Amino acid sequence: MTLGAGRVLLLLGLLLAPPAATAGGMACDAPPELLAANAALPATARAASTGSLRILIVGSASVLGPGTSGPSAAWPVRLEALIRARAPHLKLDMVTRGARGLTTAETGAIIAAELARSPFNLVLWQAGTAEAVRGLDLDEMVEELHAGLAKVVAAGADAVLMDHQFSRFIRANANVDAYRDALRLTAAAHGVPVLRRWDLMQAWAEDDIVDVERASRQERVAATDKLNDCLAQAMQALIRDGVAEARGRPGQR
């Protein structure tokens, strides 16, 4: 009898515990709702089942990990390491393209060129930063996103967008909210997940987990490394959630 009650309690505990809690602070204790894909990644799920996954990462400077201790600390490289550690038998192929100050039109052109060269299963597209900080046309960014996402889907791949970095400086000096909202809505119109980097970084800053802007000069490189690692973990969690969604969600996050 007591044994039965204990089992019931254990089962209840398992059912009630939020996924993030069971993982013991997933993705640097990010709020779980920011790690939810809210959309399926079917092409990624299929590729992972066949044991071979090709990911294309395109963006502006931040995909290259500026301010980190070295190229190996950039979030795309960290993401690759995390996936390899989790799925050692997966044949993983990752290509990263980016440069300082690229606009959405320019990164969109890179994606089109790379997709024409070789097939990918998943495209991680970091966009919108150049537009927001330079005050470029919002409508043009939205059009480029619509066109780019349509191309990715036509090529049979999944897409995940990544929005702006949280920065009090940018918030005070650029109209970044308008660009963030437009990016989020455009992704939603295509059923594409967004890694909400702004909200994630703001949450990490508020919880004193990592705050590059407030880090002292000596701590800044370490903080930037940690930020890139946290971002990689968050991206991994989001991709796993999208894959689970594609598989009908019996899988874990």
Add this chain to the structure above:
Amino acid sequence: MRQLIRGMQPGAGKMARDLRADAFRGIALWFILIDHIPGNRLGGLTLRNVALSDATEAFVLLAGYAAGLAYGATLDRHGWAFAAAALLRRLGTLYVAHIFLFVVFTAQVGYSAAALESSAYLDEMHLDVFGEQPYLALLQALLLRFQPAFLDILPLYIVLMLMLVPALPLLRWPWLLMGLSVAGYVVVRLFGLNLPNWVDGGWFFNPLAWQVLFFTGCLLGYTPWREGRRGPAPAVPFHPALIGAAILALLLGLVIVLIGDYGEQWLAELPQPLAELLTTIDKTGLHPFRLISVLALAYLVGHAVPRDANWLRSRLAAPFVLMGQHGLPVFCVGIFLAFLGRLALEMDDRWPMQVAVNLAGLAALISIGIIGAWYRLRERGESAHSATNPAAVGLRAPAASSTTAR
């Protein structure tokens, strides 16, 4: 505070000042200040959270209303040349105010970049165009082709006022003016025309499109002289079908806003063209949905709030009425305060600072309204009492708002 308000006592039988326009302009000015401080928690409570239009639309419509009222009266009393000169004088003030605010912005970017010591982290940011090409940046700012973030409403206002100079005589032919204005709006939207920006692209607020809202306001504000006195202000008459349509439009707008804010995953369930339409409701070219939203709102408010509503003369409404009556200085100070607010929240955005920024901001705006009203009374050598005396009102030029005249 209330004795400083112009048109406080409705004049017997005469057309008294419409305090509704003042009160709502005051509220719009307050919302503009709030919305110009990103990270401000109060920003979740302004008009943009429940309607497709926001304080910018309200401000432009009411600016048009005030311009039509004041310069239309000047036109009727002194002729076009005098009215045009008065408009140009006001334009000069607006232009200088804009350039002043631009200098403040430049100083702020420099200051906060230094304060955050974030040169490495901000390496990819091209915010500091002024540091890179100071002479060119200055020239482009003077040409209104370089508009930093949050400094885009005044250039819009300047161009709208400039457009009013040749359009003034057309106030007497409202259907002609409205026809030209709407035709211009349609052409601009169809062909994607805009004034050029320094960085490739157009103005954040496209004056060629926004003029339709401004001229609508002008026509609502213009009251032609008839037999030596002003006639009744034109208004769109009450009609149940129109009321129903306006309510429907606002409800649909509310649904679209709520989907955008809280239910974006539903967008994927919609047919692709509809989903794309909902993500392309642009503010730059005053998307028709936004235009409909602000006009529906104005129509409903215009009929829901009578001219002589008691609350307009209440203690609570007085600060906003005063702010609205001194719109230009309040607006400029608001943009300036937004800089300070952004700097403050950049340093600390927890709730004590949030409360301090919002209280100080509102208090400063109200003070500007009070000082403006007090100064105006002293300058005219009038007591507050005689200013509300119907006879005195009849002798003076029609009560003009400081947003537009003088």
